[in-house]
Amino acid sequence: MTETNMPIIVQTIATVLKIFVLLGIALQVAPIMTWIERRQMAVTQRRLGPNRVGILPKLFNNWGFFGLGQPLADAVKLLFKEDFFPEGVHKTFYFLAPVIISTTAMMCTMGIPFGHSVVVFGQYIDLRPVSLDVGFLFLFAMSALGVYGVALAGWASNSKYPLLGGLRSSAQMISYEISMGLALIPPVLIFGTFDLQKIIALQAQGFWGIFYAPVSFLIFTVTMFAETNRLPFDLAEGESELVAGFLTEYGGMRWSQFFLGEYTMMFTLSALSTCLFLGGYELPFVTHEMLLSFVQKLTTLDVAFAQWIVVLINLGVLILKSAFFLLLFAQVRFTLPRFRYDQLMRLGWKVLLPIALANVVVTAIVLGFIRF
Amino acid sequence: MTTFVFAFLGILALFLGVFLITRRNPVAAAMLLISDFVILAVLYGLLDAHFAAAAQVIVYAGAIMVVFVFLIMMLNIPNEQIRFTRVTNIEWLLAFVGIVAAVIVAQASSLGWLQTAFPNAARILPNAPSENTRNVAALMFTDYLWSFELVGFLIIAAMIGAVVIAKQGRKH
Secondary structure (H helix, E strand, C coil), X not given: CCCCCCCHHHHHXXXXXXXXXXXXXXXXXXXXXXXHHHHHHHHHCCCCCCCCCCCCCCCCCCCCHHHCCHHHHHHHHHHHCXXXXXXXXXXXXXXXXXXXXXXXXXXXXXXXXXXXXXXXXXXXXXXXXXCCCCCCHHHXXXXXHCHHHHHHHXXXXXXXXXXXXXXXXXXXXXXXXXXXXXXXXXXXXXXXXXXXXXXXXXXXXXXXXXXHCHHHHHHHHHHHHHHCCCCCCCCCCCXXXXXXXXXXXXXXXXXXXXXXXXXXXXXXXXXXXXXXHCCCCCCCCCCXXXXXXXXXXXXXXXXXXXXXXXXXXXXXXXXXXXXXXXXXXXXXXHHCCCCCHHHHHHHHHHHHHHHHHHHHHHHHHHHHXXXX | CHHHHHHHHHHHHHHHHHHHHHCCCHHHHHHHHHHHHHHHHHHHHXXXXXXXXXXXXXXXXXXXXXXXXXXXXXXXXXXHXXXXXXXXXXXXXXXXXXXXXHHHHHHHHHCCCHXXXXXXXXXXXXXXXXXXXXXXXXXXXXXXXXXXXXXXXXXXXXXXXXXXXXXXXXXX
């Protein structure tokens, strides 16, 4: 399943198409999730939430599609806000900070496979933009760079609260990145590869990763919240303490770039968790070959066409499974209060890190007994 | 194509390095160092050393430099209070020696002298039968096991040392 022996122009076109597919999904997460969060928050707190902003208000008797027009209105408002540099900011870094956040988040997304390989004109094409030997380590590396966006935003704003927010966030991200990295080691030990597509194929043959490494799944889910600065770990923003943390001096499109990055990162980590623990883009107990032959029988189509239907099914499954995590992100936000800073550090270093280390050691010992 | 990209990124990395040591703003210097690390990682990737590239970004750019940036921002010393010194003659000499050494190493590697010095390198080359990460791990836990363990021991010693120093500071 390699992409060698292909003309460079075909490779480039294929890569660009793959990037479009993934970005098309990832960039829709932010507007849809803001709407879902508002509605879900309203339901949780027994309020109405946005329900008037409709797409076709007059025709359908003002039935506003549950306020689905809200993201559009938000986007228009943010786009037309004045773009300004507050006095005293370090202009280069003030400009760069949101760019770093959104760019690294989108780069991260490029490591996610969204389907089995397809054959086009006798050539195998892996359905993921980045296929390096190191697999999801690429994703991990890019997410590690994202912290500079927050830290720089805090520093460049030249103001007290943003600086505190930036400092908190860099300390928090280092602390939780270690646990996150350690939580990913047991799946790698069990499946024996960093390649997400191989891991997904192995899960389709056996059981989902969550059954092999439940502790890893729990730790990864907790650190996911910390890495994306979501409640209950959003101390970098912390409205009740730091005004809006590192975002205080930002407005308009630059501000929304931070949010684009945050939501893209949420989607990426959800998709990574899906690929490692929930079987990725494959349906449960159905391997790729079974699905392909089933679709062929059902539609009486050639393999060349049937494989694209399978790709669509894979995409849908990946999105649905990631949506589970995205909804979890939202529900946790309305359920749990924010941590105090010392509680956050204690949880990271004294609870999660020892558990993650013990998890690695125990998994290694058990695997050693089973395999040798 | 690859050669062109490699040469371009190499020159860019050199320029960023020069920029880095001539900046007066510590945060700017730190950010330039981070971009230099990322470009170096891309160079490793172009040389098919994918694991080294990922480790470079995760460890250096993603973890060590975060601590640097954290400290620079926490101290937040105004630029006027930082004292700058002129480059002394010895430092010029050291820089010259460094450049000469780099040229010698580059020449030696292009003539193939280093292949006899590192015979195991062939096992992690792009044409190797299995994944890059697997090959690196295999080498690390067989031929270089003792040096690997020694490095781990040194790092633990440094960590304990840091904890001891931190505890002593709290008493006084």
